[in-house]
Amino acid sequence: MAGSPETGFQGKRSLKAIMSPSDENPRRKRAANTGPKGLGHFDPSGRQTLADQIYEQLHHEITQLVLKPGTPILEREIATRFDASRTPVREAVLRLAREMLVEVLPKSGTFVARIPLSALPEALVARRAIECDLVARAAKLASPAKILRLRAIIEEGREAAASGSQAEFDKTDSAFHAEIAAISGYPGLWKLVLQVKTPTDRFRHMVLPVADRMQQVVSEHEGIADAIERGDAVEAAECMESHLNQLKTDTLHTIERHPEYFVYDIDLDSLKCE
Amino acid sequence: MAGSPETGFQGKRSLKAIMSPSDENPRRKRAANTGPKGLGHFDPSGRQTLADQIYEQLHHEITQLVLKPGTPILEREIATRFDASRTPVREAVLRLAREMLVEVLPKSGTFVARIPLSALPEALVARRAIECDLVARAAKLASPAKILRLRAIIEEGREAAASGSQAEFDKTDSAFHAEIAAISGYPGLWKLVLQVKTPTDRFRHMVLPVADRMQQVVSEHEGIADAIERGDAVEAAECMESHLNQLKTDTLHTIERHPEYFVYDIDLDSLKCE
DNA sequence: CTAGTATATCTTGCATACCAGATAATCAAG
C-alpha cells in the first residue's frame, strides 16, 4: 500500500453546459466555462498526471524506507530520472512536504524527513479513536455479503503471509481496514487514517522483520471479523484496540538502533507510559 | 478559522554541516548538501511563500462562502489579482484541490467545489471519535494553568459573541478545541480535525445566522471546561459529544434551500437517521 | 596551523512560454 492517501479532486466534464443564446458580439469570444452541472461527476479518472506518478513513486520509496531519512532529494535529478521537467517534480515534492515526508530548506535543499517522535503516539491515538468507532458501527451494520468480502481479504493476507511477501501483505492489511470503514458506512474516513498512519508505516519498516508477525496479524484480523459477524460491537472495538496496540511493540528498541532517523520533538520517556 | 491546516514542513538550516576535508579535485565543485544534522530544526518560519499567501486567501474565501460553489477559478485572473505568475497560484489551487475545496477539470477549468453530502456525516463521526477521546484525556491531565487558558479562550468567545462578530467568534471556537487537543497531550491531532472540519464550516456559513447560537456555544464550552476541571472524563466526553451533535441542526432544511451547492454522492435520507 | 573571508556553484521560488485537449460559438444540413 503505497498510493496517495487522496487522489485529489479531479474529474472529467460529463454534461454540456447550457448555451447563453443572446450575445450580439460578433467577435468570437468563448464564454466563461460554466462549470460542472451534472450530479456525481466524481471521476477517479484513470488519467494520471506526471506529477501524480512521481509523487506516488517517491511516496512509496520513502514509506518503504528505500529512501532513508536525511537522503537529499535533488529536484533536477528526479526530473531526469523520470524524464520530465522540474515542474511536476516540484509539485510532487510539495505534496510530500505537506505530509512531512520531506523537509525543504528554501534555497538550500530538500531531504527525506526524519520521523517526528510525536507522530507515533499521535497516530496510535487517532487510529484507535477512529477505527474502534468504525468497527463498532460495522458490527451493527455488517451484511453477510460484506463479511464475506472481509473474509476474502483476510484470506489474501494469509496467502501473502505464507509466501512471505511483506509488500503484498501490507496491501491486504490496508484493504482490511479500509473495508471495515466501508462497511461502517464511512469509507471516506479511511483516507484520514491513511494520513496519520504514514509515520508508523515508515517506522515498521525499520524494525527487524519479525517472523510470525504477519500470521499474528492474520489471526487478529480474524478475531475482529468474528466479532463483527456476531454483531458484537463492544468486542469488535476491543479487538481492534488491542490489534492497533501491537504497533507499540519494539518502539524504544528500534529508536535506539536508528537514532538518526528521528526528530526528538517530544521526550523519549513519554513513549514508555500509557 | 481560515488558515492552512498544516503549514508544511519547511525550516531554516541552523547548524553548519561538517566539511569533508579530503577532496583533491582542483575544480570548484560544491559537494552535495549534507542535510539537516541538528536536532529540532522545526522552524515555524515566519517566512511565507507567495503560494502560501494565495492559498490562505482562497481557502478563506471558499470556507467563508465568499466564493460560492460552482464559481470558476481562473488561474490567470488570480495571478494578476495577486500580482504574481501562474506558478504559485497553481500551487495553491492544487492544495485546495486535494482538500476538495476546488475541482479541477483538466484542460477545461477549475471551480469552487460543491460540498459532497457524504462529507457532513463523516466530519461528525470523525470529530466525535477524536475529540471525545481527546477531551477525556484532557480531563485526566488538566493542570490549573491549562484550565485557566481554556477559561480565557471561552471568555474571548463570549466577548466576540456579544459584539456579534461571527468571524472573531469562529476563531475562538477553533482555539478552544485546539487547546483541548493540546491539553490532552496530542496537539498535532487538531490539524487532523481541521481537515475533516472544513466542509462543515462551509455548510455553517450558509445556514441563516441563528441569533443566540453563539451564546449557546459559549455555555456548551463552559460545560466542557467544567467537566475537565472536575477531572470527570466521562462527563467531558459526553458534553463534547452533545456539543458536536449540534452541528446536525438545520441540515436538511439548509440543503433544500441551496440544492445547487451540494454533490449528492449519498442518499439524502441517510442524513436523517442516526 | 587556525580562523575568518571571499567566491564559485549549487538550491529552490518564481516568471514566462508552449502544447495538447476541451469548450463554445458558428455554420451547415436535415
Next chain:
DNA sequence: CTTGATTATCTGGTATGCAAGATATACTAG
C-alpha cells in the same frame, strides 16, 4: 427548429529560464 460538424479560443499540464539566497570550497591573514 433540431442536429451534427467546424473552428477559434480558452484551459490546465509541462518545459524552460532567471534571480535571490545558502553552502562548500578556496583563499587570506594572523
